[in-house]
Amino acid sequence: MSTRQFGARVQRNEDDRLIRGKGRYVDDIPLEGALHGVFARSNVAHAKITRLDVSRAAALPGVLKVYTHEDLGSLDMKMPLLIPHPCITHGRTQYPLARDEVFYVGQAIAFVVAVDRYVAEDAALLIDVEYETLPVEIDLRRAAEPGAPLVHADVPGNIAANLVQESGDVASAFAKADHITSITVHCERSTAAPMECLATAARWDEVSGELTVWDGTQAPIGLRGALASLFDLDEHAVRVIAPDVGGGFGPKIHFPYANEVLVPLAAREFGRPVKWIEDRSENFVHMTHERLQIHDIELAATRDGIVLGLRDRFLHDTGAFIPYGIAVAQVASCQIAGPYRIPNILVEFSCVYTPTVPVTPYRGCGRPQANFAIERAMDQLADELGLDRFEIRRRNFIQPEEFPYTRPNLIFADGLPVTHDSGEYEQALRALMDALDVDAFKADQQAALEQGRYLGLGLSFYVEGTGLGPYEGGHVRVHPITGKVFVNTGLTTQGQGHATVFAQIVSDQLGVAVEDVIVVEGDTGVYDWGVGTFASRAAVVSGSAVHKAAVLARKQLIDAAANMLEANPDDIELSDGRAFVAGSGVDGVTLAEIATASNPLRYAFNKAAERATQFAPAARSDGPPLAEGAHPGIEATDYYAPPHATWAYGVHGAIVEVDPMTYGIKIHRYVCVHDCGNMINPMIVEGQIAGGVAQGMGGAFYEKLEYDEDGALRNASFMDFLIPYATEIPHVEMIHQETPSPLNPLGIKGVGEAGTIPVAQVIASAIEDALRPLEIAPIRKVPLSPSLLHSYVTEAGLRK
Amino acid sequence: MTETTEFEPNALVRINVEVNGRAVSEEVSTRLLLSDFLRHQLRLTGTHVGCEHGVCGACTVHIDGTPARSCLTLAVQVDGCSIRTVEGLANADGSLHPVQQAFKECHALQCGFCTPGFMMAVAGLLDERDDLRTAEDDSIREDIAGNVCRCTGYMNIVSAVRRAAELTNEKG
Ligand code: FES
């Protein structure tokens, strides 16, 4: 028997290409004679366009055309609101190119098509725009107040949507409580900053009339649908390919961006391929943002620290438009109670328009904010009740025997009430306490303090609803010529290692080497049933679908091999790329031979095919070559639709040292205990977590998009917007716990976003603990700059 | 006094460079970036562009043996130079350079976009430091702080640097 690949630290199938410089990202696709597009963008936040003159730009040699909204014909329409929800009373989406009004700095106004990018950029500078600027309010709180300048004249109060959800009876819980604590927390606006910016290339094939679009997207099937609809084409005439994609982290799930409309349009008009490659500065003002929320959270508890009720009201900044609906806010609202039993929850949010880049999910999708809110509140509650921070959490955990644990009427993004499926929360907390040796730390902390050094310990417990439906598909086929296995899903990968983990799953069923499983996804020309890569769902949903398809293919292989070898199917074993009778010592047949024999074709292309003819037929049928209902070859497709989300969780802790003069922070240890169910490949899981933690560190310390009061983004470059380098990220110690999900055949939960979620709270909690002797006021905001920390310390002084 | 001439952005100049050991003679426009020259004129698309501001290091190549940002260099500036890109990292027989081998073994890449630039920077570092095998994390982190990776959180890249040093040592 070959060893089980599921659970093994298998090296990646995708690496060889990538380390040799043979990756294929959109801008690497060789397209002979391609034209290049560049957008001209608004440099004011909110204004009427009083004059738009592109004549100087259009006259520049090398320029083929400058599109404005007037050139778009039927495409001059509002882009879809992708995920509608009844609570969106004032949904607004943008036009591909601004009409007579702009709503944020960066909004596309015109699209230049020229012979190369250099000329196109020259031309974009020659576009003359005049504006009549309108008043703006950038501050989220003030934008939601009566009398604030409106982003959309017909949206009163700048409120796009408002949702109230109540689980249990919150008023009575608060009435019964011994103690109520409340805190207001604030997470700043950030950006995913994948290393590859957005990119689109398109070509219309003159012969077939088909449109091919290469796009750095997380949702090629969705984009294909949007393009078929916008360009009025049959689906088969549009092929969207997400080739190698240089990181996604959320914003690439959104579509269609203006480029995804303009590039195909220009390619059609000029009968030549057209490319648009976003540059970094543009990425900051164009690709969607996330994170800005302000939560007012209250907990009602007994004097023993049992939380009876939770009330959270929050504002969610959706930017100038709401193309992705309430997804981010809804996800935040559904994880607000974390791992705690809290039987009574009232959560209300408003999605507020501000004249800024629109907001869609970025790794974590509202969970980091919700985690910061509940965990800050738990720390404060512990403090006020004189309880230990670990102990108060322990007292409130949902216990193993309480699963599945449902929060009635708290409806998640899949339209179903929140139901935690499984977990060992207390065991995870205990593992963290042991790893950090909490008691020894307390002594160290005391000793350090005596030398004037400030050490602190922080923690954060998170839960993450992952693996959302509705469904994904998996397709498995054995290539008759090579005997390799070809696997497809409707997803895309931006570095998560799908070509390896799906291969591991198939390898276990079909007995082939992992490197002989070829995974191709992100190409609607190859496979086109599915949803997309988001919400830590790929391994869970597609992984399960691939597994189910592989189980079917396995049965086909065994049945065919049994016929060929004239044996009993129960005796057939699959291993090392062959099927044979267990214990017979006979070679049996290769997968290529079985696949060849399963296809009633006349030609023997190779040795395997010649050999296949020596065996009995693969199918037992006295009738036609293919029996009724049979299909040629070894091939299977299956689908997986989860009953509801599966809940991963974990707890991170850190020991930090704070310099009381400079507020410089040194992270001495960072420990992460996590449980994402059964792990397909621990090496890849660890990579996901390490990367997630680094993005979380960015959010905790550095990453804040700074809009000035006029709505200009002041730090729209890597020089000014700080993302962590290696020197900013600590070594992360990881402890794996595996509680299988009962919801899917492999017991998997998602892990893609896990690392990012708890980091801000871990750091806030640790710094607060370190500076307790200075009586620091509660930390309520991230990112935590030294000056912000200083203000918390002086605030405490002022209170005295 | 030197004579000033009108800037001619699209003027063409012939440059002679050696790229991955191959002599290349090409006409380039005076404002063409080295990164664009490599990627679009020579079709060596392994060198990536992450910021075009000299901040992220994705575009790192070797110019005359030293790592440099190809997005901050004009093609005309490398006339007469020898350039090495990620495509020139592996040996002629296709076997991997220690840095490539180490990145694969240590899972030091996810999306792979930063990887060519990172590997070129680390290859340069291996030439410069012979104590990397035993170096502390912090000192390795300092040395690779010219490149951004948004996927890996750097941990495995730090291990890959050490592993690459080990492999270099075994070979040499
Ligand atoms: S692309 Fe050259 S440093 Fe970022």
Ligand code: FES
């Ligand atoms: S591997 Fe994706 S940016 Fe480094």
